[in-house]
Amino acid sequence: MARDRSENQQYGSTRQHEASEHEKRDLFGKDDSEGAAHVSDDRLEARSEAEAPLISDVSADVAPVVEEFMGQAAQQNEAAAEAVPETRNKPGSYISFEHVSKSFDGFVVLEDVSFCVLPGETLCILGRSGVGKSVSLHMLMGFLKPDSGTIRVAGDDITSYDERKMQIVRRKLTMVFQNGALFDSITVGENVAFPLRERGELTEEQILQVVKGLLEMVGVAGMEDILPSDLSTGMKRSVAIARALAAQPEAILYDEPTTMVDPLMAHLLGDLIERLKQQLHLTSIVVTHDMRFAKKLADRVVFLHAGKAHFFGTMEEMEKSDDPILREFLQLDELVMPNS
Ligand SMILES: Nc1ncnc2c1ncn2[C@@H]1O[C@H](COP(=O)(O)OP(=O)(O)OP(=O)(O)O)[C@@H](O)[C@H]1O
Numbered sequence: 001m002a003r004d005r006s007e008n009q010q011y012g013s014t015r016q017h018e019a020s021e022h023e024k025r026d027l028f029g030k031d032d033s034e035g036a037a038h039v040s041d042d043r044l045e046a047r048s049e050a051e052a053p054l055i056s057d058v059s060a061d062v063a064p065v066v067e068e069f070m071g072q073a074a075q076q077n078e079a080a081a082e083a084v085p086e087t088r089n090k091p092g093s094y095i096s097f098e099h100v101s102k103s104f105d106g107f108v109v110l111e112d113v114s115f116c117v118l119p120g121e122t123l124c125i126l127g128r129s130g131v132g133k134s135v136s137l138h139m140l141m142g143f144l145k146p147d148s149g150t151i152r153v154a155g156d157d158i159t160s161y162d163e164r165k166m167q168i169v170r171r172k173l174t175m176v177f178q179n180g181a182l183f184d185s186i187t188v189g190e191n192v193a194f195p196l197r198e199r200g201e202l203t204e205e206q207i208l209q210v211v212k213g214l215l216e217m218v219g220v221a222g223m224e225d226i227l228p229s230d231l232s233t234g235m236k237r238s239v240a241i242a243r244a245l246a247a248q249p250e251a252i253l254y255d256e257p258t259t260m261v262d263p264l265m266a267h268l269l270g271d272l273i274e275r276l277k278q279q280l281h282l283t284s285i286v287v288t289h290d291m292r293f294a295k296k297l298a299d300r301v302v303f304l305h306a307g308k309a310h311f312f313g314t315m316e317e318m319e320k321s322d323d324p325i326l327r328e329f330l331q332l333d334e335l336v337m338p339n340s
Helices: 021-029 041-046 063-083 133-140 163-172 188-199 204-217 233-246 263-280 291-297 315-320 324-336
Strands: 095-104 107-117 122-126 148-153 173-176 251-255 283-287 300-305 308-313
Touching: 063 204, 063 263, 095 133, 107 122, 107 133, 107 148, 107 283, 107 300, 122 133, 122 291, 133 148, 133 251, 133 283, 163 173, 173 233, 188 204, 188 233, 204 233, 233 263, 263 283, 263 291, 283 291, 300 315, 300 324, 308 315, 308 324, 315 324
Parallel strands: 107 308, 122 283, 122 300, 173 251, 251 283
Antiparallel strands: 095 107, 095 148, 300 308
């Protein structure tokens, strides 16, 4: 791995996080529109900082089972990182796009695009509307195929994989869609239990415990019996993250996680994604328009523009760049989202 893992909070730490009264007041003092009304004080308290151990949000009655489940996930992700072959004595990428091109009916969306994501790293894909950010995620998931170029996941060239082989890749790589893509006719609990039941490794009692713990972890405790249609947009995304975690993936792709949620919910989702990265060593790709979100999460960013990967590097490098296209994008963002 590129980064010293000892710096990262290991999953299952016993350090308990307690938000100070001051921190709590700060959170509630912020602009609080639609989604915040659905989030209780208790949930916010335990999740007000990215470094709070995930297990600290889980009830004592289910903590042992959840801790074992998440410990397995963390170990699996470390092993996956080790298994990626090195490239010229450097850590190999977990995900890579190599000279990828994609057109629809002659309309070029991506042309010779290359970027990579190291194991355990978070890459943000940035760019204006219609530049191919979602198309890139859909190609990674195998919903679309590139016209040319190579896409690799966990060291394997998946470019020409058929649906059967892609189903195996999707056990390692899962996507959290903007609308959550939950099954509307079954409850939140059944949605999260779905991947656990498919794997068939846990007893029914353990499944219910893991579901309860995962929902607590993502900030929607006690929502097991609710239908997805009764949840706010932000809560649907939280449940979608819980369902993704239930599948114990090695990497998660997030499509616009902060679109259509209020600033507080965006902050909570950002903290959650950060904690999953630090504590489960999950590799992540986040498509976002939200530069503050990208600054908070990204190890590196790829900026798509006019079909090309116009920039690929750290956020700091992007902000320092005097490239006129990057400057225009960053200035537009400052106009749209002035510092509060
Ligand atoms: N299945 C498809 N068939 C035809 N055109 C498509 C298909 N999927 C995407 N496109 C086109 O590809 C272009 C890029 O779409 P994409 O959804 O990746 O944009 P984006 O960068 O994610 O934009 P936004 O930020 O607005 O979501 C758009 O012009 C879109 O209409």
